[in-house]
Amino acid sequence: MTVEEIRAVPGPATRAERAPGAAATGRSSSMAVRRRRAFYMFTAPWLVGFVLLTAFPMGYALWLSFTNFDAISPNWRFVGLENYREALSDPVMRQSLGRTAWFTLISVPMTMIGGLVLAVLVNRPLKARGLFRTLMYLPAVIPPVGTAITFKLIFDTNAGATNGVLDFFGMDAVAWLADPYARYVILMSVLWALGNTMIISLAGLQDIPRELQEAARVDGASAWRSFRSITLPLLSPVLLFQGVTGVIGALQTFMPLLLAADSSMAGTTTVPQDNYMYMINVFAQYFAYGRFGYASALLWILFAVIVVVTALIFKATSGAVFYNVEPEAKK
Missing domain, CATH: 1.20.5 (Single alpha-helices involved in coiled-coils or other helix-helix interfaces)
Known part of the structure; x- marks a missing residue:
């Protein structure tokens, strides 16, 4: 070939x-x-x-949580559900949980409403609007430890700035970090960081189409009616997010409570009674009493409470939250 x-x-x-x-x-x-x-x-x-x-x-x-471990004695053992039974029957635990619930019911709506009001204000066409937004958000950047120390210096009984002003006007000093004023100082420290909720609410406001509000004004709706019937329903997912995360954070509040306590934190008597909340009780059981097993059971009880409360919030708001997304067609 x-x-x-x-x-x-x-x-x-x-x-x-x-x-x-x-x-x-x-x-x-x-x-x-x-x-x-x-x-x-x-x-x-x-x-x-x-x-x-x-x-x-x-x-x-x-x-x-199923042991009586104390980090010192080698003779620890499993105790089953004994820690949980003791926690549920402990009046100190129930009282601290009640104070935490009171703090949550007051602080979460307060921060949500305050942040929404600030967001509405800085969303308007104002001069130096960027500067106002920055100044209002700036306190939220400060770490919780810095905020606690700052408020402790301001409201200290002996050398605080607040009592210094009262002394200047010839008024008696007030024990701001003791009962019954300590709880209000805590709430003020929470309001100090409204910038976080303001930024989230502002993002939600800017995501609402202007055409809807303009159409409402053309139809003769007042500003309040437009806000109530258009802005709030469209902002409901953002408010739900703030509510859930706010409740979870408030139930675990610990760091702001340090401003109303002795720096040594050698025992629980340094914490005002009104501020002896759930996480302070957990902290005391761990480090003051050395009851690691019992304190761990308290933490898991709090985890269960958070899960239940979160589920109830989603259940209660299931028909009130408006999602601007078309449901997927069933195949």
Whole structure:
């Protein structure tokens, strides 16, 4: 055979020619593997942090809650549900939970309403609007420890700025960090950081279409009617988010309570009775009394309370929250 005849003989088909879709399938599989690797690479820091800083501590606290471990005596043992039975029958636990509930019922609506009012004000076309937004949000940037120390310096009985002003006008000093004033100082420290709720409410306000409000004005609706019938319903998902996160945070309030306590925190008597809330009780059981098992049971009871309260909030607001998303068609 000549060279031309040999070249003319059809050779074996290549793999791609035999299966045209095989190469495309291989490429898509390789792309999927690379995407999966990228996903785990970017989420690995969060996953490691969640396991080490959340999942493991929660599991360890759950195990401790079934023991009488005190971190000192080697003769600890499993006690089953004894810590939970003692906690549920403890009047100190119930009173501290009641004070925490009172604080939550007052502080959460107060911060939500205050933040919404500020958001409405800075959303208007004012001069230097950016400056006002910055100044109102600035206190929220201060760490909780800094806020606690600042308010303690302001309301200290002996050398506080507030009592200094009262002394200037010839008035007697007031023990602001003792009962019955300590609870109001705590609420003021919460209002100090209204910038967080203001920013979230402002983002929700700016997401509302202007056409709806303009149409309401054309129809003769007043500003209040437009706000009540258009703005609030469209802002309801944002308000729900603020309510849920606010309740969860308020039930775990601890750091602001330190401003009304002795710096040493050697015992629980340094905390005013009105501010002896749930997390202060947990802190005392851990570090003042060394009852690690009982304190861990208190933490898990609080976790159960938070889950139940959150579920009740979602249940109660299921028909009042407006989501501007079309429901997916059923297949």
